[in-house]
Amino acid sequence: MSKRVAGPEIERLIQLLAKVPGLGPRSARRAALHLIKKKEQLLAPLASAMSEAVEKVRVCSNCGNVDTADPCMICTDPSRDQSTIIVVEDVSDLWAMERATGLNALYHVLGGTLSPLDGIGPDQLTIRQLVDRIAAGEVKEVILAVNATVEGQTTAHYLTDQLAEFGVRVTRLAHGVPVGGELDYLDEGTLAAALKSRTVF
Template sequence: MPRAVAGPEIERLIQLLARLPGLGPRSARRAVLQLIKKREGLMAPLARALTDVLDKVVECKVCGNVDVCDPCTVCTDPVRDGRLLVVVSDVGDLWALERAGVLNARYHVLGGVLSPLDGVGPDDLNLSKLVARVVDQNVVEVILALGATVDGQTTAHYITDLLRDLPVRVTRLAQGVPVGGELDYLDEGTLSAAIRARTQM
């Protein structure tokens, strides 16, 4: 078992950072060293930002986005077209589509995708609220912006069946999204092409 090379506070910070996606123990160590070297210019502002996020960020009860207000700024934006609803699996996908800047719509975050192997069923996702929003907000088109994975496509078909009897057009992202791809890792140009070439479900 490797021995600790720093005090318990530093080791704890390394262990916590190593839990983040994309960061292993080595990357976490490098990040902590950088933070310590730039204590005033980087660590102190980061600590304040983390405290602010912890204290102020909430989940939007309408769409599932995260923001400092509820409803979030996307839901309360008066220039967005409320008749167009984009369904995403998580907040990272919402942010990716917003960075692309090709949609002037509202969003609905499912909180994941159907995955029988992982024990994620329809009751684990934000599906009932989706149907209610389609009915109550006079939505005319639902765009299924889900990843091109097996679970993403299974979820898209499930939602299509769920909305089949409602007077709403259901489309999905088309070309530009590779099979097995996750939206959050795609560039804005690829996302723009996928949005423009969406197809009827």
């Protein structure tokens, strides 16, 4: 049994940091110690920013992006191409696409992929909301920017079937996205090339 070397407040900070993706217990301890050492420069501003985020961050009821406004700044931007929607699995993928591409389109965040083994069906994702957006009639192209995994491709096929009756052009990312790859881990050049060479799905 390991001995406790810090008070309960510090232990709680470490435990919470360890829940952040990419941080294990050891990295969380290092991060906590660094924050504590830089209390005035880092810890206090971080605590303030996190408190403000809890109060102000919202999920966009239209596309699923996170922002401080609902609808989000992407959905309310009049310069966006209203005829094109890029469908992504998660908000991190939306942010990756925004960093990498010059395509000034709208987005739709699914909230994951279809995975029957994990109990994730169409009702657990925002597929119905996407279909409703397409049914409104303004959209001419849907770009399926889902990960090149089995679940991602299953989801893409399902979406293609669901959108068939609306006569929209359904495309997907092409060259550059490796099978099994995830968008958030790809470099911006690869993502940009994949978007430019998209093909009909």
